[in-house]
């Protein structure tokens with residue numbers, strides 16, 4: 504099932520805020536990858552998935568929820584730690600990415616380890632350094648809670664939480680996190696125009712960045728080696744871990760640059776605190792990372808062009824996305 508609705512970009516205001524129908528995206532975007540025919544969008548299921556996303560009951564000691572690492576105010580990235588921070592204050596070895604426009608992804612995680620969308624929550628739930636739980640025990644805990652029993656009954660006319668229901672409802676919430684109303688989108692829709700500086704930055708972007716961070720999703724969904732040096736602490740070989748193909752050593756999934764302003768720190772290990780540092784990596788500080796980089800660095804742009812590029816990257820932000828009530832902690836559900 505596909506709900507193609509021309510967004511507010513055309514009329515200048517975001518109609519994504521109106522939560523009906525629950526899955527909307529601009530007409531000029533490619534078709535999503537997710538198989539909606541097996542999990543048709545339903546607003547009650549989406550709301551149940553939202554409650555699960557914010558509920559620390561999914562972790563072994565009920566201290567960590569998905570939102571602990573994926574904050575709605577940062578486009579669902581995690582900004583107070585370079586790498587993830589799970590139960591018992593344990594640190595993982597990767598930076599939590601934004602959770603936006605996930606329905607278009609073919610593979611999840613920095614190395615594409617997860618190809619089947621609905622199984623994604625199992626990874627953090629069972630990861631000993633993230634939530635440290637097991638699914639069977641999560642289901643036992645959830646089945647003791649009247650608030651879940653009530654919602655389940657309203658949806659399925661049966662109040663039992665099953666693994667399939669849990670995973671499909673969580674997918675519904677994740678899939679609904681669509682961000683498509685940045686200044687860039689409004690410029691494309693003819694509602695706003697770029698400043699001279701943003702326009703110049705756009706040209707630099709098209710020349711040097713768009714081949715991997717391809718509009719309109721600002722990723723080509725490929726795995727690439729962007730020339731960052733190997734971190735001696737994590738020695739993360741990226742896509743190679745999954746594919747075992749020599750050419751994939753140090754390749755990581757090309758991340759979207761939408762809402763990049765909010766998702767610092769940057770790269771799979773959060774090594775760069777600011778966008779300036781990222782741009783200087785591409786334009787100046789080239790340290791070979793042993794593998795063959797898929798981009799020949801340094802890229803040649805001047806200091807002025809670097810500042811223009813930064814101005815362009817900021818047009819990819821949709822600040823209103825971070826404050827959408829329908830994505831935030833569902834207080835009413837937990838008060839019931």
Ligand code: HEC
Nearest residue numbers: 568569572587588589597598599600611612613624627633
């Ligand atoms: C302890 C921190 C932490 C918790 C808790 C956590 N995540 Fe994540 N999340 C991460 C990190 C780090 C990654 C990147 C992992 C990798 O590449 O191996 C990630 C990746 C993801 C991705 C893939 C995004 C992409 O673009 O590939 C999704 C989806 C996601 N998490 C959803 C969830 C859900 C749902 C939960 C709760 C069940 C959750 N996360 C709990 C840290 C966390």
Ligand code: HEC
Nearest residue numbers: 711712715727729755756757758769770771781785797798
């Ligand atoms: C050869 C493909 C390629 C090109 C060209 C490229 N990038 Fe990247 N970029 C990547 C990959 C891959 C990553 C993720 C690396 C990682 O996770 O460690 C990345 C990461 C980033 C990040 C951090 C994103 C995040 O969420 O942490 C930013 C910002 C960025 N690139 C901007 C740019 C800009 C600006 C240009 C042009 C000057 C550019 N990139 C050119 C492949 C590319």
